Amino acid sequence: MINYSIFPLNINSHLLSVSLSFNAVANKQFTLSLPSWLPGSYMIRDFAKNIIEIDATTSNNSPFTFIKNDKQTWFITSTTDTTITINYTVFAFDLSVRTAYLDNQRGFFNGSSVFLQVEELAEQPCELEIKAPESIKDWKVATGLTRHSSTKKYEFGTYTAENYQELIDGPVAIGNFSCKEFVVEGVTHHAVFTSEHYGDLNRLADDLTKLCQHHISMFGEAPFKEYWFITHLLANGFGGLEHKNSTILQASRFDLPNPNKPDQLTDEYRTFLSLCSHEYFHAWNVCRIKPKEFVPYNLQQETHTTQLWAYEGITSYYDDFSLYRTGIISFDDYLKILSKTATRVFRGPGELKQSVADSSFDTWTKFYKQGPDAVNNIVSYYTKGSLIALWLDLTIREKSNGQYSLDNLMKELWIHFGRTNIGTSEDDFINIANVLCNADIRDEFTQMLHNAERVNLAPLFKNVGIEFTASKFSKLNSVETIKSDEYTPYIGALYSAAPLGLKVTQVVENSPAADAGLAVNDIIIAVNNMQATEKSLQNLAEHLPKNSKVTCHYFRDDQLIENPITFIDSPTSAISITETDAELSQKWRNVPSA
Known part of the structure; x- marks a missing residue:
């Protein structure tokens, strides 16, 4: 067992005190390291830069060497068998979804930014003690980490993980937060908000219940015993990061539903629900079903894959589509959202210069570090990936005569790769699609992934009573579209x-x-x-x-x-997607049985 502890050392200076201890063998060198990046956020972040002070001791006071090797690793060797304890301080003042934050209102940390790994013992079980700040008495704990039998839900105390990877996959929020619990398929879900809000949590829980039920039903099972939506509310904010049984979200304070207007669905609330839907879908798609390059993760350096179009693109397709399927938005509203997505892809020439496979591979430098040329020279594997997911869904439905859909492909991926922790290749998506289509779509599919060209959705849409047309921008500063010959x-x-x-x-x-x-x-x-x-x-x-x-x-x-x-x-580089035949559109709107 590797033992960790974390404690708010100085709230006003934003300092966390962290320690870890492990049993060392005489004259064996152990490597301590902090990740350079964390899963789901593909950019080198150099978390070790926030370690302020670090030292080591041995339980029997035996001599040892402790040497910093590079920006994120240390070597330690003891002359005797002993327990080594590493103590260090972390500066925590990044209120994003990725790192760590501490002030007198709340605290938060991703394990990847605060917990050193003993590389030679990475598969050893871990025990974490989360200690309460001395000066504040009413704070609680929210985390998907497994509670020790001595620790109750929301309490400071001891938490456990099977190994280091599981330890850093359980982000922790501390503070006097509000929480709404709801149950889906026997799984307790927690909606946690780390700062003041005025939202209708009962309505939120009802809507989240529908979305969670949709995703669980589609994959056939929930791969977790409980789930945590942990949201930082700010004046302005948006973002999310997925974990196996939790997500960290960032939203604006008034994005939540207004309790005084129970029938109102604002754009801001709809966007927040879409974000929740997106990150929850990731619990299957990328947290468990993942590219072969991520099995196992190497968090010390960039890990390139050409498959992010599937993991972010397919997830982006379902995040809004599930809002329609669950009755939260109308089909017409969904088509308007889809029009904006297509317009974001079509409006700039970037998609004609970079393929989604290249966009996935180069995410470390071109997508996560976007320059002022982004709209002209790169394409988003999120937005264009979602259009490819849509193409794949419509293609499978057409070629299988409505018997199968993208839902079936995702469930097959879950059974054969998610449950088994076997990483996927591009061929796996193609092979499953071919079986569902009872036809070979490899050439067209591969070309779409590796060539910088438009996704031809118009013929597929026509077959399901939907019109996909090039249109104008309705306003100067907007991706809203208008079908008109008048001057715009x-x-x-x-x-x-x-x-x-x-x-x-x-x-x-x-x-x-x-x-x-x-x-x-x-x-x-x-x-x-x-x-x-x-x-x-x-x-x-x-x-x-x-x-x-x-x-x-x-x-x-x-x-x-x-x-x-x-x-x-206005040029016709915007896209309008509208329903022309309600009877035909049922071929897409309805979920086919497997």
């Missing part, structure tokens, strides 16, 4: 409100914005000598004739730049 102004940039004007967030190449010299992070302060706001720019564009050229003033760093910009008619 366009400049080819997206932006957000900034103190001085509008901060540019995207510029499509060869667009009027690009021709005006605009670049990401520029601040537009005036157009046509009028102060630039989202409303004023839209109003100006709508009142000027087509192809009007006006003066644009913007700051780049501290330099004021003046260039002309032209409002042109």
